[in-house]
Amino acid sequence: xxxxxxxxxxxxAMSDLLWERGYAATSPRAVRExxxxxxxxxxxxxxxxxxxxxxxxxxxxxxxxxxTIAILEGPGSPLERLIAYLSRDDHQPLKGCKxxxxxxxxxxxxxxxxxxxxxxxxxxxxxxxxxxxxEAITAGELPSGLNADHLADMMSTTIQxxxxxxxxxxxxxxxxxxxxxxxxxxxxxxxxxxxxxxxxPEGHLT
Amino acid sequence: xxxxxxxxxxxxAMSDLLWERGYAATSPRAVRExxxxxxxxxxxxxxxxxxxxxxxxxxxxxxxxxxTIAILEGPGSPLERLIAYLSRDDHQPLKGCKxxxxxxxxxxxxxxxxxxxxxxxxxxxxxxxxxxxxEAITAGELPSGLNADHLADMMSTTIQxxxxxxxxxxxxxxxxxxxxxxxxxxxxxxxxxxxxxxxxPEGHLT
DNA sequence: GTCTATACTAGGATAGAC
DNA sequence: GTCTATCCTAGTATAGAC
Numbered sequence: 268x269x270x271x272x273x274x275x276x277x278x279x280a281m282s283d284l285l286w287e288r289g290y291a292a293t294s295p296r297a298v299r300e301x302x303x304x305x306x307x308x309x310x311x312x313x314x315x316x317x318x319x320x321x322x323x324x325x326x327x328x329x330x331x332x333x334x335t336i337a338i339l340e341g342p343g344s345p346l347e348r349l350i351a352y353l354s355r356d357d358h359q360p361l362k363g364c365k366x367x368x369x370x371x372x373x374x375x376x377x378x379x380x381x382x383x384x385x386x387x388x389x390x391x392x393x394x395x396x397x398x399x400x401x402e403a404i405t406a407g408e409l410p411s412g413l414n415a416d417h418l419a420d421m422m423s424t425t426i427q428x429x430x431x432x433x434x435x436x437x438x439x440x441x442x443x444x445x446x447x448x449x450x451x452x453x454x455x456x457x458x459x460x461x462x463x464x465x466x467x468p469e470g471h472l473t
Numbered sequence: 474x475x476x477x478x479x480x481x482x483x484x485x486a487m488s489d490l491l492w493e494r495g496y497a498a499t500s501p502r503a504v505r506e507x508x509x510x511x512x513x514x515x516x517x518x519x520x521x522x523x524x525x526x527x528x529x530x531x532x533x534x535x536x537x538x539x540x541t542i543a544i545l546e547g548p549g550s551p552l553e554r555l556i557a558y559l560s561r562d563d564h565q566p567l568k569g570c571k572x573x574x575x576x577x578x579x580x581x582x583x584x585x586x587x588x589x590x591x592x593x594x595x596x597x598x599x600x601x602x603x604x605x606x607x608e609a610i611t612a613g614e615l616p617s618g619l620n621a622d623h624l625a626d627m628m629s630t631t632i633q634x635x636x637x638x639x640x641x642x643x644x645x646x647x648x649x650x651x652x653x654x655x656x657x658x659x660x661x662x663x664x665x666x667x668x669x670x671x672x673x674p675e676g677h678l679t
Numbered sequence: 680g681t682c683t684a685t686a687c688t689a690g691g692a693t694a695g696a697c
Numbered sequence: 698g699t700c701t702a703t704c705c706t707a708g709t710a711t712a713g714a715c
Contacts, residue, residue: 273698288579292497294690305700306692312698316691363577370640371569371577373494382641389641410661417654420638424651427637428630434576435588435595445630448623452658455616479680500708512710514681522709 274312276302281323282330286365290320290381291374321380327365328384332391339395345403346457352396353422353446353453360433360442367427393419408457425449480518482508487529488536492571496526496587497580527586533571534594545601551609552663558602559628559652559659566639566648573633599625614663631655 280302284293295316299309313319338352366388375381396419403409425445432441486508490499501522505515519525544558572594581587602625609615631651638647 289497289577291495292579295692296690305698307695307701308699310692314692367634367637367641368577370637371495371574373498376640382643385641386643389638389647393647412661413657414650414654417650417657419654420635420647420651421631421654421658423638424631424634424647425627426630426634428573428632428634429626431573431576431633431637432595432626432629434582435573435591437588437592441595441599441626441630444620444623445626448620448625448627451619451623452627452662455618456658456661501710502708511682513683513713516710517680520710 273304273308277304277309277312277319278322278326280304281319282326282365285320285323285327286362286368289368289372289375290324291372293320295319317378317380320375321384324369324375324381325384327369328388331366331388335392335395339399344408345399345406346408346453348399349396349403349422349453350450352399353425353450358426358429358442360430360439361437363430363434364427367430389423392423396422409453410456410458413456422449479510479514483510483515483518483525484528484532486510487525488532488571491526491529491533492568492574495574495578495581496530497578499526501525523584523586526581527590530575530581530587531590533575534590537572537594538597541598541601545605550614551605551612552614552659554605555602555609555628555659556656558605559631559656564632564648566636566645567643569636569640570633573636595629598629602628615659616662616664619662628655 277298280298281293284297284301288297295309298304298319299306309319313322334355334357335352338355339348341348341351343351366385369375369381369385375385393416397415400409400413400415400418404411404413404415425448429442429445432445433439435441483504486504487499490503490507494503501515504510504525505512515525519528540561540563541558544561545554547554547557549557572591575581575587575591581591599622603621606615606619606621606624610617610619610621631654635648635651638651639645641647
């Protein structure tokens with residue numbers, strides 16, 4: 268049995284609206300109507316829209332990390348984990364990214380309190396990706412000349428840009444195709460296997 | 474000598490605001506204040522915000538194609554053109570993409586008249602990229618196993634996602650790094666690639 | 680064609696009762 | 698803690714004069 272307080276309901280509603288409509292386009296009124304909380308309660312818990320927004324932004328940013336950690340720090344060789352990261356099927360391309368979308372909202376970008384969690388989330392993802400890419404290079408799964416930071420950013424842009432293309436097309440295909448393209452390139456570069464199953468024949472570092 | 478009519482001034486102002494703030498967050502009032510045109514003139518030329526928005530969206534989408542065409546259908550081998558496309562230095566990553574940003578605006582996405590030019594612009598870019606990639610494969614500059622459509626989408630997502638990462642970081646580096654990563658991968662795959670490692674002369678742009 | 684004046688709704692927030 | 702009532706400004710659009 269879980270008791271959900273008004274405060275939590277407000278944050279949940281704001282989080283959803285942040286995803287669906289962005290920060291600037293979400294009114295306190297819309298939040299109240301979504302969760303059925305009255306005007307007074309809302310301003311009792313959050314002195315302003317900005318405060319509620321900040322709580323919701325943090326909520327959304329936090330929500331995305333566990334999945335990334337589970338894959339990138341999970342089982343499998345480094346290259347397998349990178350490919351798994353690019354292949355996960357729990358995205359909803361046409362709805363956009365809960366975190367990435369916020370960067371296109373001028374009101375969010377202009378307010379450090381709102382943007383900071385977004386920055387941290389991307390930085391954390393970058394750190395994990397670059398680490399796994401370095402492991403892959405060390406393990407001989409990727410050529411040694413590659414720059415892990417560049418490649419890590421490229422993997423994130425593939426996802427983030429995928430949302431943009433999918434929404435523009437009204438079709439998730441570009442999202443899936445871009446990710447497939449990135450996977451193709453990684454596989455094509457794997458020294459051990461031109462077009463084979465990428466299971467590592469040699470032991471990988473632990 | 475160029476005479477600029479009110480109508481054109483309105484579209485220009487709306488186009489700029491579309492880039493800076495998005496559609497939903499741009500009010501007719503803001504447009505008028507930017508170009509100094511009165512309320513009456515505005516509604517004389519455009520019966521609603523939506524109509525002005527549609528004209529401005531088309532204006533912005535049209536504006537981006539010539540540069541792309543110049544590079545992708547310009548001189549150089551196919552692979553060189555692809556690398557040039559990924560290396561152009563006329564982007565302003567922290568300001569976002571005039572076209573891509575629109576996909577994050579629910580009011581734009583919900584209105585076919587506003588979204589259509591965006592869809593067409595991305596489709597046109599995709600067509601050109603996929604064509605040049607196919608040429609590169611035919612010319613032996615890229616391996617034959619690659620899927621041109623996938624790779625074309627991945628190149629667009631690299632740019633579009635680059636804007637997202639750069640804005641989140643408050644720094645253009647991720648934008649440049651992601652593009653450099655994509656260039657690295659293309660070079661690493663080029664069969665004719667000199668016996669050297671794929672480390673490009675590092676700086677971000679060429 | 681362009682202007683000012685006006686109208687109506689929604690966004691954002693406060694006051695005070697319970 | 699939560700509610701309703703109220704306030705003020707901005708967003709969007711119309712009316713009618715020049």
